[in-house]
Amino acid sequence: MRIYVGSLNPVKINAVKVAFQSVWGNLSIVGVNSSSGVPDQPFDEDTFTGARNRVMDIIGRTEFDEKDLAVGIEGGIFHIYNRFIAKGIVCIGDKSGKIGFGESAGFELPQKVMNKIYEGNELGVVIDNLTGENETKKKGGAIGHLTGNLIDRTELYRMGIITAAVPFFNRKLYFKENMGEE
Numbered sequence: 001m002r003i004y005v006g007s008l009n010p011v012k013i014n015a016v017k018v019a020f021q022s023v024w025g026n027l028s029i030v031g032v033n034s035s036s037g038v039p040d041q042p043f044d045e046d047t048f049t050g051a052r053n054r055v056m057d058i059i060g061r062t063e064f065d066e067k068d069l070a071v072g073i074e075g076g077i078f079h080i081y082n083r084f085i086a087k088g089i090v091c092i093g094d095k096s097g098k099i100g101f102g103e104s105a106g107f108e109l110p111q112k113v114m115n116k117i118y119e120g121n122e123l124g125v126v127i128d129n130l131t132g133e134n135e136t137k138k139k140g141g142a143i144g145h146l147t148g149n150l151i152d153r154t155e156l157y158r159m160g161i162i163t164a165a166v167p168f169f170n171r172k173l174y175f176k177e178n179m180g181e182e
Contacts (some may be wrong), residue, residue, distance in 0.1 A: 003027055006034035006054030006065065008073040011136055016071050016158035019165075034058055037076055041122040047076025048101065051091035059093055066095050069168070073157055075123065075137075077109065082175055084109045086123060086142060088157050090164035098175050102163030104156045 001024070002058040005016045013031040020027055036042070036050035054072030058064060077084050087106035093099040107121075116126040124137030127145050134147065137169040141153035167174035 001027060002059045002065065002068045003029050004061075004068060004070045005029060005031045006036075006058050006070065007032055007162045009030055011141065011153045012073045012157065013136055015073070015154045016161055018154060019158045019161035023165075023169075031033075031160070032058060034072070036072075038074070040133070041117060042074060042076040043075070044078055047074045047078070048088075048091070049074070050074035051101070052099065055091045055093040055099060059095060059097075064095060066067070069094055071161065071164070073160070075141075077114075077117070078106065080106075082112050088153075088160050090157065090160040090165045092161075092168060094168070098167065100164045100167035100174070102160045102166065104160035105151075107146065113142075122175075147173045 003016055003020060005013050005097050008031045013029055017029045035120065036056040037052035037053040038046040042050050051072040051074040054074065055070040058070035063066065070093050073088055075086065075088050077086050085106040086109050088104035090102045090104070091099055113123070113126050117123060117130070123142055127136045127142045130132055131145055136142070138152070139152070140149055141156070144152045
């Protein structure tokens, strides 16, 4: 079994590795460049669409095998309860078209950050500018900066990856052909 991650970002690849090692031990985790088909900074349902699009892009590749899984991770911003909440949406799928969704914990973004995003910037770029660092989204990310590194992006995404895999851990409950239903 191989697990393909729809990203070359080392944080996303490592999060998948950490999440699945405890379940299946050593696996082949392969990062691939995939298209989300949504804006660089997705909002609301576009975040789900982007994660799913990454999975479908991977599954369409000829090297994707029947026993392999594809993982799409898309960080997005959600307008909830008059707040802006950042979180990762994870989609996992297989060659037969079965998919599952999960999400990371969410955290509130400050208005100062949202102002820069509304100017057309991606969250990672805004955090780079705030911290003076480069490529923070390939390191601790916004969550790392805002929590003083109590949580980093790997940990943030880990639970979202596991929750997206729930249907695959419980195939008889989630997938019709295993339930004896038409």
